Amino acid sequence: MAVKLAHKPAEAGVDWxxxxxxxxxxxxxxxxxxxxxxxxxxxxxxxxxxxxxxSWEFLTTPPREGMSAGGIGPMIxxxxxxxxxxxxxxxxxxxxxGVCLAEYGDRSRIRRFMxxxxxxxxxxxxxxxxxxxxxxFVLKFQFGVSLLAGWCxxxxxSLPVIVLTTEAALKTVPEGIINGGLALGLSRxxxxxxxxxxxxxxxxxxxxxxxxxxxxxxxxxxxxxxSIYYASTFPALSWESLRQPVANLPYYLAxxxxxxxxxxxxxxxxxxxxxxxxxxxxxxxxxxxxxRARRRYL
Amino acid sequence: MRAPERAxxxxxxxxxxxxxxxxxxxxxxxxxxxxxxxxxxxxxxxxRLRLVRAPEGVDVEPIEIDLRQxxxxxxxxxxxxxxxxxxxxxxxxxxxxAIPTTSTTWATLQQFLMSDWAPTILYPRFxxxxxxxxxxxxxxxxxxxxxxxxxxxxxxLSEQASPRxxxxxxxxxxxxxxxxxVVLGYFGVVxxxxxxxxxxxxxxxxxxxxxxxxxxLMMTVFILxxxxxxxxxxxxxxxxxxxxxxxxxxxTHAGRIRLVILPAAKSGLIAAVLLAVxxxxxxxxxxxxxxxxxxxxxxxxxxxxxxxxxxxxxRAIPDTIAIEMGxxxxxxxxxxxxxxxxxxxxxxxxxxxxxxAQFQL
Amino acid sequence: MIAAxxxxxxxTVIQTVDLSVAYNGKLALKAVNAQFYExxxxxxxxxxxxxKSTLLRALNxxxxxxxxxxxxxxxxxxxxxxxxxxVNLTRLRREVGMVFQKPNPFPMSIFExxxxxxxxxxxxxxRALEEIVEDALRKAALWDxxxxxxxxxxxxxxxxxxxxxxxxxxxxAVQPRILLMDEPCSALNPISTQEIEELxxxxxxxxxxxxxTHNLQQAARISQYTGFLx
Ligand SMILES: Nc1ncnc2c1ncn2[C@@H]1O[C@H](COP(=O)(O)OP(=O)(O)O)[C@@H](O)[C@H]1O
Ligand SMILES: [Mg+2]
Numbered sequence: 090m091a092v093k094l095a096h097k098p099a100e101a102g103v104d105w106x107x108x109x110x111x112x113x114x115x116x117x118x119x120x121x122x123x124x125x126x127x128x129x130x131x132x133x134x135x136x137x138x139x140x141x142x143x144s145w146e147f148l149t150t151p152p153r154e155g156m157s158a159g160g161i162g163p164m165i166x167x168x169x170x171x172x173x174x175x176x177x178x179x180x181x182x183x184x185x186x187g188v189c190l191a192e193y194g195d196r197s198r199i200r201r202f203m204x205x206x207x208x209x210x211x212x213x214x215x216x217x218x219x220x221x222x223x224x225x226f227v228l229k230f231q232f233g234v235s236l237l238a239g240w241c242x243x244x245x246x247s248l249p250v251i252v253l254t255t256e257a258a259l260k261t262v263p264e265g266i267i268n269g270g271l272a273l274g275l276s277r278x279x280x281x282x283x284x285x286x287x288x289x290x291x292x293x294x295x296x297x298x299x300x301x302x303x304x305x306x307x308x309x310x311x312x313x314x315x316s317i318y319y320a321s322t323f324p325a326l327s328w329e330s331l332r333q334p335v336a337n338l339p340y341y342l343a344x345x346x347x348x349x350x351x352x353x354x355x356x357x358x359x360x361x362x363x364x365x366x367x368x369x370x371x372x373x374x375x376x377x378x379x380x381r382a383r384r385r386y387l
Numbered sequence: 388m389r390a391p392e393r394a395x396x397x398x399x400x401x402x403x404x405x406x407x408x409x410x411x412x413x414x415x416x417x418x419x420x421x422x423x424x425x426x427x428x429x430x431x432x433x434x435r436l437r438l439v440r441a442p443e444g445v446d447v448e449p450i451e452i453d454l455r456q457x458x459x460x461x462x463x464x465x466x467x468x469x470x471x472x473x474x475x476x477x478x479x480x481x482x483x484x485a486i487p488t489t490s491t492t493w494a495t496l497q498q499f500l501m502s503d504w505a506p507t508i509l510y511p512r513f514x515x516x517x518x519x520x521x522x523x524x525x526x527x528x529x530x531x532x533x534x535x536x537x538x539x540x541x542x543x544l545s546e547q548a549s550p551r552x553x554x555x556x557x558x559x560x561x562x563x564x565x566x567x568x569v570v571l572g573y574f575g576v577v578x579x580x581x582x583x584x585x586x587x588x589x590x591x592x593x594x595x596x597x598x599x600x601x602x603x604l605m606m607t608v609f610i611l612x613x614x615x616x617x618x619x620x621x622x623x624x625x626x627x628x629x630x631x632x633x634x635x636x637x638x639t640h641a642g643r644i645r646l647v648i649l650p651a652a653k654s655g656l657i658a659a660v661l662l663a664v665x666x667x668x669x670x671x672x673x674x675x676x677x678x679x680x681x682x683x684x685x686x687x688x689x690x691x692x693x694x695x696x697x698x699x700x701x702r703a704i705p706d707t708i709a710i711e712m713g714x715x716x717x718x719x720x721x722x723x724x725x726x727x728x729x730x731x732x733x734x735x736x737x738x739x740x741x742x743x744a745q746f747q748l
Numbered sequence: 749m750i751a752a753x754x755x756x757x758x759x760t761v762i763q764t765v766d767l768s769v770a771y772n773g774k775l776a777l778k779a780v781n782a783q784f785y786e787x788x789x790x791x792x793x794x795x796x797x798x799x800k801s802t803l804l805r806a807l808n809x810x811x812x813x814x815x816x817x818x819x820x821x822x823x824x825x826x827x828x829x830x831x832x833x834x835v836n837l838t839r840l841r842r843e844v845g846m847v848f849q850k851p852n853p854f855p856m857s858i859f860e861x862x863x864x865x866x867x868x869x870x871x872x873x874x875r876a877l878e879e880i881v882e883d884a885l886r887k888a889a890l891w892d893x894x895x896x897x898x899x900x901x902x903x904x905x906x907x908x909x910x911x912x913x914x915x916x917x918x919x920x921a922v923q924p925r926i927l928l929m930d931e932p933c934s935a936l937n938p939i940s941t942q943e944i945e946e947l948x949x950x951x952x953x954x955x956x957x958x959x960x961t962h963n964l965q966q967a968a969r970i971s972q973y974t975g976f977l978x
Contacts, residue, residue, distance in 0.1 A: 106639055113641040114547055120539035121548070121556065124611060128563045131574060131608075212662075212740060213733065214669025216705050220729045223712065265852030269915070271810060273865045273922055274842035283864065288855055306567025309671050313712050339672075342569045346576060346676055361570045372565045376558070 132365075139362030142355045148363065151321050156345075156352055161360050163320040167335035168367065171315065172305055174240035179247045180297050184286075186248065187255020187293070192281060204256070211249035215309035218246045222314040237331045239315020246310045247300040254296025258289035291382030295375045302371035306364060308339035316340035338364045401439065404481045409463065415445070417481060418461040419454075434485045442479040453488075504682040504702070506711065506724060513724055517682040519731070521599065521703040524685060525674065526667045528603035529610055534660055536607070537614030542644055544615070545622035557616075564612035572676030575605035580677070587698050591691075597679035600697040605673050610663045617662060621655025622648060654746040661743035665736045671705035678702050680710060704728050758785040761926065761956045762807060767821035769802050769811060776802045779821065782975055784926075789952035791967035792960045794977030800960045801849075803977065804928045807958070808844040809837055825926070842869060845924035849931040851911035853903030853918075858885075858894050861903040861914055865922035880921055888917035889947055909940025916947065927951060929959045933966070945970050 146160055153159035190203055222242030232238040262285045270280035286293075304310070320336035342360055345352035406417045419436075436452040447466050489497065501514030544553055576597075583596030625648050633647040649656070679700020686692040702710075705728075712725045762784040769777040777799040784790050792800050802811070809830060811817045822829045830840055842865075854861050862881045866872045872880060881898075885891040890913040894901065903914055912932055919927065929948070933941040948970045951957055961967050967974045 110640045117539050117543035117547060120536050121543045121552075123536065124540050124563070124615065125556070125559055127608060127611070128559050131566065131571075132562070134574070134578070135570065209737075209740065212665060212669075212736065214666075214671065214705065214736070216669065216671040216708055217729050217733060220708065220712065220726055224726070263852070265848060265850060266854060268810060268813075268848060269852040269854065269918075271813065272808060272841055272846035272848075273918065274838045274840075275865070275868060276838050279868055283868070284854055302565060306565075306569065307672075308569050309709065312709060339567060339569045342573060343672065343675070346573055357573065361573060364567055365570055368565050368567055369562065372561060376561075 135358065135361050135365060138355070138358035139360075142359030143362060147359055151323055152356075153321065156319060156321070158353075158356075159321075161338070161341065161356070161363065163323055163336045164338045164341045164360065165363065165367075166323070167320070167337040168305060168339075168364075170236060170335055171239050171243060171311065171337055172301055174236070175243040175247060175304055176297070176301055178240055178244040179251055179300070182244065183248050183251025183297070183300075184255050184293060186252040187259065188281065188286075190252060190256045191259040192277075207249050207252050211253055213249075215246060215307045216312075218242055218310045219312050219314060221245070222310060227314050233332060234314060234316070234334045235332045236315055236335050239311045239335065242310045242314045243304045246307070247297075247304045250300035250303070251293075251297055254300075255289070255293045258292030258296070259285055261292065262288045291378050295379050298371050298375040298378070302368045302375070305371065306339055306368045308337075308343045311337060311340060312343070318344045338367070399484055399486050402436075402483055402485055404436075404483050405478055406442075406464070406481050407478045408466075413465065414463045415447075415466045415479065416461055416463050417452075435488050436483045436485055438481065439484050440482040442481060445479060452483075502684045504707070515704070515728070515731075517684045518702060518704045518707050518728070520685050521678070521683070521701045522668060522705070522732075522735070524599055525603050525606060525678075525703055526664055528599065529606035529667050530660060530664060532603065532607040533610045533614050533663065537611050537663075538618055538656065540611075540615050541618035541622055542649075545619050546640075546644055546648065560612045560616055563608075564616075568609060568670060568672040569676070571605055571609055572673045575601055575673065575677045579604050583698050587694065591695050591698060593698060595679065595700070596698060597677050598696075598698045598700050599678075599685075602674050602677040602701075602703075605677055606667050606670065609670060609673060610667055613666060614659055614663050617659030618652075618656050621652040621659060624655060625651045658743045658746040661739050661746065665739040665743070668735050668739070669705065669732055671709050674703045675706040675709045678706050680706065682707075704732055708732075758788060760784070761786045761826065762958075763824045764803075764806075765822040765824065767803070767806060767823060768819070769799070769806055770818045770820075771814070772816045773818075777806065780977075784956060784958055785973065786956050787953060788973060789948060789957040789959060789971040790973045790975060791971035792958065792975045792977060793962065793964060793967050796962065798977045800977050801930050804846070804930050804958065804960060807926075807928055808841050808846055809835075810841075810846065812837070838869075842922050843924055844926045844928060845919035845922065846928040847912070847915050847919055847930065847932050850935050851908060851915050853906070853911050853914050855902065855904055857899050858897075858901055858903050858906070858914060859899045862917050862921045865918060869922055881917075884917040884921035887920050887951070888913045889943065890914060890917055907940070909936050909943055912936060912940070912944060913947065916944075916951075924955070926956045927958070929957065931960050931962065933961070941966075 148160060148165060149162045150160035151163050152161065186207070190200070190207070219242065222238060222245065226232045226238040226241045227234055230238075232241070266284050266288060267280055270284045271277075275283065308316075315334055315337070317334035317336050318340065324330060324333065338360055341352075342357060342364065345357045345360070404417055404419055406415045408415050434454050436450075436454065438447070438450045441447045445466055447464055450462075450464060452462055498513055499515050502516050503514045504518055506513060544556060548556070579601045580596030583598075583601055584593055587593060588596070629647055629651055630643065633643040638646060680702050681700040682702045683696070683699065685696045685701075687696060708725045708728050760783045762782075764780050764782045767777060767780045767782075768775060780803060782803075792803065794800050805811045806819055807823055807830075811819055819831060821831075823831060825840075825843070829835075854864065856864075859881060862884050863872075863877055866880050867877060882891060882895075885894065890910060893910060894906070894914075903911065906914060912935075916932075932948075933944050936944065945966065948957060948959060952970070952972070959967075959970060961970075
């Protein structure tokens with residue numbers, strides 16, 4: 090339609106083309122503005138509603154009076170525990186997988202198949218990981234609903250993304266560096282370990298942190314595998330805790346909404362804000378690593 | 388007619404059917420429940436009845452009854468016996484065999500396509516049509532909302548915005564993409580459902596605003612960053628020479644976008660939307676929180692019904708998994724169903740991904 | 749290859765026998781028979797795409813990395829075929845160092861760049877390592893320019909000519925006998941080029957050097973022998 094208008098013979102004094110172009114530009118800009126507005130509204134509402142709840146006490150003490158008062162200390166600790174274990178398990182495994190894919194996947198068809206499989210896994214929704222974790226770790230391996238099963242499930246959940254980013258990061262290593270290493274007589278393994286991996290490490294860590302952030306906010310993988318809702322104490326950490334379920338922020342929020350009236354609204358908003366801050370901090374960390382690395386190499 | 392003991396689905400079973408001699412004494416009336424499916428657990432099967440043994444002293448030709456052809460639930464048989472008065476009153480028991488005429492596969496399929504999902508009642512039903520339709524509707528709506536918005540924002544970013552605006556916008560998108568879905572869901576509960584409730588609550592007697600529309604709206608927010616950043620990548624991949632060529636031909640800005648750039652980026656844009664489809668289909672938390680949790684068949688027969696379908700509670704596939712996995716009994720037939728639903732989701736996604744792969748080339 | 753080498757009394761270090769290399773079944777190098785002599789500089793000249801780089805990479809088996817490159821024929825170094833079974837690639841490449849067209853310092857400090865090879869190959873550390881690094885940097889005529897911030901400055905922070913000399917030093921630090929240089933000056937400005945050329949002449953006294961160049965004058969300036977590939 091705009092095109093037709095543009096071909097209208099210009100009337101005296103009215104610059105149709107300019108007007109139309111301006112209108113179209115405004116229309117398009119409106120959408121981008123809308124999105125920006127949406128983000129700020131979301132953040133503003135959650136901050137506004139949650140900020141008054143946040144206090145040191147809220148962040149460190151367990152819930153009281155049947156979850157209806159107190160803080161969210163155990164949930165934060167549970168989330169951090171889940172993150173820590175997942176980080177420790179998924180990082181080496183994912184980097185190993187990415188290295189295998191990038192280094193040993195030369196035979197193009199196998200490589201393409203492997204790559205497609207990992208990409209499909211990365212696109213698999215979290216709920217499916219939850220189901221899988223339940224069937225395999227909780228029931229088959231008899232871990233029970235436990236921290237351990239949660240680690241395993243979250244590790245599986247974050248693994249594909251880490252593998253893909255590792256592979257992509259290794260592909261950005263300049264050929265010159267690899268050739269230089271090989272020409273010095275370094276073995277393939279030494280070239281990888283001493284030259285390619287350090288070069289790719291910022292990219293890899295960005296991927297690791299982003300996927301951890303995703304795992305931190307996702308309730309579905311831990312829903313059936315690691316979560317407990319009612320947590321009014323801080324159980325002491327020991328080897329035993331590996332076999333016990335943990336409270337965590339996303340599950341607390343999900344249940345808090347599902348059992349309306351039990352958890353008062355201000356607690357939920359506080360927990361929302363805490364979770365968002367946790368996730369955004371991870372994201373900011375990733376961005377910082379990325380820009381630092383860019384500065385280092387360019 | 389007596390219900391058989393709970394037989395396995397799809398198996399033959401014996402049943403005893405009560406028959407009364409008719410008044411003339413030359414025929415006998417064999418009656419069964421008019422429903423072709425005897426009991427709910429056999430619901431998807433259709434049966435044929437075959438005479439195994441006639442009662443003592445009754446002569447009757449071998450019979451085979453196609454239940455579908457006797458919707459009244461009874462049949463009159465010619466018999467060769469004179470009846471005494473007392474036998475009239477007593478009646479006879481025929482021994483019949485019920486033979487399923489639908490294959491197990493077909494019956495299972497049929498069962499899935501039935502419209503009631505009630506897995507925890509005595510004779511559970513696993514008709515997942517409402518769940519499937521809800522999932523598809525939510526996806527369709529979310530894509531319908533998010534695509535124009537996201538696409539326009541992407542066009543703005545790649546064709547008009549200054550590099551500085553673009554630099555600004557990237558982190559904003561990343562923040563939106565990073566917000567956990569549970570927070571989005573909660574946000575929907577607080578912001579969207581009350582609004583819907585206010586708008587339609589009285590007219591439709593809503594108990595809450597949860598339903599298809601609320602879910603789809605929040606899904607739109609969820610999917611927007613994906614659509615914008617992928618579409619922008621696709622648009623930026625259009626070579627500059629095309630833009631300049633179009634400019635040289637004297638197209639206006641809008642004409643250039645519509646007639647040259649969008650068509651050139653088409654496959655990339657479709658791929659972006661298909662990824663969005665896949666992500667919406669698999670997203671669980673938002674649906675779990677916002678769908679309302681009641682399996683309902685969508686009904687678009689009248690405007691009111693359609694409106695009701697949009698704003699009344701519903702239930703889709705992913706949230707069904709989440710709800711039921713929590714309280715399913717192990718070892719019950721129900722146990723497998725969440726996994727089956729998971730499989731269905733994976734297949735729906737796989738479909739979207741395969742299509743996407745076609746467009747990504 | 750048209751043999752343009754005059755018979756000589758010096759010892760032959762490298763001899764190629766019917767060396768052919770094909771990429772994807774397309775011959776890039778066809779039955780090359782050539783000899784390279786000890787402690788001399790040999791220049792290789794030819795139009796671009798005629799297989800000069802391919803020949804160089806065949807001499808230290810860097811072509812092995814390219815999945816669809818097939819090599820036939822023999823390369824004899826001191827009479828031993830490096831394409832024979834059981835040849836230790838690491839040892840071969842330590843013996844046959846290579847410098848590339850585009851300087852490719854590693855993204856680490858200057859010291860680390862040079863120290864990486866000796867440390868990994870010979871397990872050197874401490875004083876011994878520092879000595880070998882200094883020695884290599886001196887040979888590459890870079891020592892005076894970088895000795896002040898050896899361990900702080902990144903190899904990437906150097907100028908183009910310095911980077912190329914760093915790559916030379918890196919190569920020299922693993923004690924090779926044969927040096928392969930693939931158009932080492934083509935990415936450099938005239939002044940840096942002159943420095944590198946002087947260096948090559950100097951190195952030619954102790955090492956067997958093979959330099960690819962597309963510049964006839966340069967070949968004449970730096971080499972005792974010139975091979976033409978076409
Ligand atoms: N990795 C490769 N894969 C396929 N063909 C190659 C590859 N490297 C070089 N070639 C081909 O081999 C021929 C010789 O290349 P090269 O040795 O680089 O030539 P030069 O260094 O003399 O310019 C060229 O035709 C080039 O296209
Ligand atoms: Mg070359």
